Amino acid sequence: MPKVFVTRRPPESSVALLNDAFGPKNITVFPEDRPINQDELLASVTGADAILSMLTEPMNSEAFDAAGSQLKIVANMAVGYNNIDVHAATERGIVVSNTPDVLTECTADLTWALLLATCRRLSETERFLRSGKWASWSPTFMLGVDVYGKTLGIYGLGRIGKAVARRARAFNMKVLYHSRTQLAATEEAELGLTYVDFPTLLAESDILSPHCPLTDETHHIFNAETFKAMKDSAVFINTTRGPVVDEAALAAALHNGDIFAAGLDVFEAEPAVHPDLLTVDNIVLLPHIGSSTLETRAAMANLAAENIIAALKGNTPPSCVNPAVLEN
């Protein structure tokens, strides 16, 4: 029977799927509830036919070689897979899979929760109330910015970007987007979207939210120059990957008033947060919880398990990111 190594305990339903498929004695779950470190990973993957991985650990040639040539699949429990060296996996004939679709709506909901919390200064005002300093209603106290009727800018229009755009209709927003590829006119009309170039997206958005994957092209795409090109009243939201933003530049932009506020669910070097971000008031900071609901995390883990079961039984995994491997 094939052997599966799971790098951190996922929702139980996914372990049950693997147990049913291969027998519990062939499934090993890293026993501690923390990210596995590199030495532990290299020691644990030896002989594995499949690895169910988390976005917190780098899966690279060292890990693939430590596993051995029988390794058939690395199934990431995340839609993003920038932690995996897909090129090295493909060279070795290893399938890489992710968990798209099942987290789209949940992540779009969190993006909106963060957007509203940031525009209306919810963290800051709650901190103030808890501090016991609230003395009275005031006509000028902690004023936020309107959301309804504003212009939302989306950078990178994949599944999550589209789901965020759909929700903007309820807020009567104009939605601009910039993406590598422009949608067909029919889809743009259906979603109420207008394609613009990047400088226009920066200049015209009241609220800007990237939904692009992290690649060489998108690394630090939001930096000192781009924050300066945004409106002083702009709100910047990030629920995709931390390194698309130069955090030091964002902190400076907030301190200098180049933009009004920011809401972040992801960071450049998680779980570390740039110290300058911790000293600004007009920011909402969340610990990467975009997909963290009971239903969605179970669906993500189950999909990762299904990818493994398909690959090890010689079937096509439902969400393979390097399909060239399956053609050989």
Ligand code: DGY
């Ligand atoms: C993902 O799936 O890539 C998310 O960041 C996990 O929350």
